[in-house]
Amino acid sequence: MKLYSYYRSSSAYRVRIALNHKQISYDYKAVHLLKDGGEQNKDAYTKVNPKAEVPTLVDKNISLSQSVAIFFYLDRAYIEKQLFPKHLPDFEKCLELVEIINSGTQPLQNLSVLKKLKKEFLISEDQKIEWCRYFIDKGLEAFNTKCSNDGPFAMGSNVTAADMFLLPQLYNAKRFELDLTKYENLQRIYDNCKDLDSFSKAHPDVQPDTP
Numbered sequence: 001m002k003l004y005s006y007y008r009s010s011s012a013y014r015v016r017i018a019l020n021h022k023q024i025s026y027d028y029k030a031v032h033l034l035k036d037g038g039e040q041n042k043d044a045y046t047k048v049n050p051k052a053e054v055p056t057l058v059d060k061n062i063s064l065s066q067s068v069a070i071f072f073y074l075d076r077a078y079i080e081k082q083l084f085p086k087h088l089p090d091f092e093k094c095l096e097l098v099e100i101i102n103s104g105t106q107p108l109q110n111l112s113v114l115k116k117l118k119k120e121f122l123i124s125e126d127q128k129i130e131w132c133r134y135f136i137d138k139g140l141e142a143f144n145t146k147c148s149n150d151g152p153f154a155m156g157s158n159v160t161a162a163d164m165f166l167l168p169q170l171y172n173a174k175r176f177e178l179d180l181t182k183y184e185n186l187q188r189i190y191d192n193c194k195d196l197d198s199f200s201k202a203h204p205d206v207q208p209d210t211p
């Protein structure tokens, strides 16, 4: 299995956690998102992923982008240690939390969005930071309200995809110096996940391409 990744990409970070959780080993293929305008934009990579983003997972003859699709694939192809709960309504509730991050938060602070805002809409660095902080905070507030109020993890007693999407977004929130102390549920989930092997080994500080 091959994972195209960038150490600081929150979307790739999710997939690294999932692969570790399932104890699947993989070849790390680094794609530098900043060097020379971004390796993701070069032909060699857009052939792999036409959306010019990481992650991309290649397994046997299957090449998949989009972390949610990758999570679904992993749960169906490698059934041990499920990422999503199996049954109704837990599956849907877990997907709801995942989507708060996946479609409701991360895309608004993605590199290509910020580049466009800066280059064509001429926003300043301060405005860029304010934009990111606003949308990240809005997403995290919703997650904090909708997740479980007790148990160690976002869905209660078991670690799930919801935690695997949350921690990378918290990592980004910290880069933007957001105050997270007001989110008690998020704090609790973070404390319970951060030292689990699957999470700590996926952390941006310890990847093959970490500077």
Ligand SMILES: N[C@@H](CCC(=O)N[C@@H](CS)C(=O)NCC(=O)O)C(=O)O
Residues within 6 Å of the ligand: 008, 009, 010, 011, 012, 033, 038, 040, 052, 053, 054, 055, 065, 066, 067, 068, 102, 107, 110, 111, 112, 113
């Ligand atoms: N919905 C996609 C998001 C992927 C994504 O936005 N990746 C970012 C890094 S977190 C990226 O590669 N950005 C490159 C760019 O915007 O040029 C997923 O879940 O995999």
